[in-house]
Amino acid sequence: MKPREIRPGVSWVGAVDWDRRLFDALIPLPDGTSYNSYLVKGSEKTALIDAVDPSMRHVLLDNLAHLGCQCIDYVIANHGEQDHSGSIPDVLARFPNAEVLASPRCKAMLVDLLMIPEAKIRAVSDGETLALGDRTLQFVHAPWVHWPDTMLTYLREERILFPCDLFGSHLATTDLYVTDEGQVHEAAKRYYAEIMMPFRNHIERHLARLKEYPMDVIAPSHGPLYDRPAFIVEKYRGWVFDKPGNKVVLPYISMHGSTQRMVEHFVDALAHRGVTVQQFNLTVTDIGKLAMALVDAATLVIGTPTVIVGPHPNVAYAALLANALRPKLQFVSIIGSYGWGSKAVEQLSGMIPNLKVEVLGPVIARGFPREVDLQAVEALAETIAQKHRERGFV
Ligand code: FEO
DSSP states (O other), X not given: OOOEEEETTEEEOOEEXXXXXXXXXXXXXXXOEEEOOEEEEOSSOEEEEOOOXXXXXXXHHHHHHHTTOOOOOEEEESOOSHHHHTTHHHHHHHSTTOEEEEOHHHHHHHHHHHOOOGGGEEEOOTTOEEEOSSOEEEEEEOTTSSSTTOEEEEETTTTEEEOTTTTOOOOOOSXXXXXXXXXXXXXXXXXXXXXXXXXXXXHHHHHHHHTTSOXXXXXXXXXXXXXXXXXXXXXXXXXXXXXXXXXXXXXXOOSSSHHHHHHHHHHHHHHHTTOEEEEEETTTOOHHHHHHHXXXXXXXXXEEOEETTXXXXXXXXXXXXXXXXXXXXXXXXXXXXESSOOOHHHHHHTTOTTOOXXXXXXXXXXXXXXXXXXHHHHHHHHHHHHHHHHHTOO
C-alpha cells in the first residue's frame, strides 16, 4: 500500500502483511498484521519512526521513494524486536547519513540482534526531545511493554503518540484509522492477551504517565491508527484495572469420553448457577482465543485425561501458556480422569507458579465418571459460583 498522509508532512509509510498467520513461531494471526512506520518531516530535519519486518523492506523503501524522500536524518527505533527494527540496516544502506536514536537497552539490542555499528546509534534519555525545526519529538521510556527496551515517541505539535507495540492490534486492513471499533476491539484484545497481559503492572504505570501527554492520534506499530484515542486507552484501563468477571475458562482434552462427560456436566452445572463458561477443546482451539478468554476470567479449570501418568501434553501446554500470560485469575481447579494411576494434578499444579490463585479441590475420576464423580463436579461448580458471588464478580 502507498504512503498515507496523517498530517501534512507526517505520513504512514509502513507495510500491510495480509498473509502472515504466525508470529514469533507461536502466536496465530487470523487477520494478518501490519508493520507501521512513520515519516515525520520538520522544517529542518526528517525522522523515520520505526521500520518494518525485514520480509517487507522493499515496501518501506518504495514508500520512502514514492514520497520523494532524499534524506532521513534520524531513524527512531522505539523497540528492538525485528518486526520493527529488522529493516533498519536497509534504511541505513539507502540513507547512510541517518543516525539511529533508541533507548540505551534498545541500542544494545540493535547491536546484538542486527549488528548495526554502535557508532551509528545514539542512546536517548527518558523525556529527551529532538527538534526537527518546526516539529518536536519527545521520547518516553516505557520498559516492559513488552520488552525492556521499549520507548514511546510523542510528536508534540500534532499531539500524536507513536507507542510501538503498546495499543497495537494484529490486523491487516486498508483503513488508516479505526473504522470498525468492534473489529479492532477483538484484534486489540487478542494482542493485549498474547503480548501485553504478562506486563499489566508496567502498563498500569505507563497509563498513569501518559496522562501528561494530550493525544489527538495514537499511531501504533501494528494495526490501524486511533483518531479517537480514548477508545483504546479505556479498553486498556478495563483489561488492566477491572475486576475479573463471573467467568470460568475451561481448556480441556478428552481421549475416550470420560473427561468429556465431566466437562459437559460441569459446564451445565456452572451455567445453571449463572456462571459464564468458555470451554476450549484443545485439539481444535485457536490458542489466541484461549488467551483472550483469560483476560477477564475469574477462574481457570483445566480438564485432562491421564497420559503416561501425567496430563495430556496439549493440556500441559495450555497450563504453561496461562502461567506465562499471568492473567488476573483468582481460582484454579482441575477435573479429569485416569485409567490406572495419575500424577496429573501434581504435575499441572507445578506448571502454574505465576498464578496467584486459590486452588480449589480437583475432581479426578477413575475410568468413566460415576454418579459420585458427577456430584463432585456439581459441588465444584457450586463452590466456584459461591466464591464469585462473595468477591462481587459479575
Ligand atoms: Fe511488534 Fe515486539 O514487536
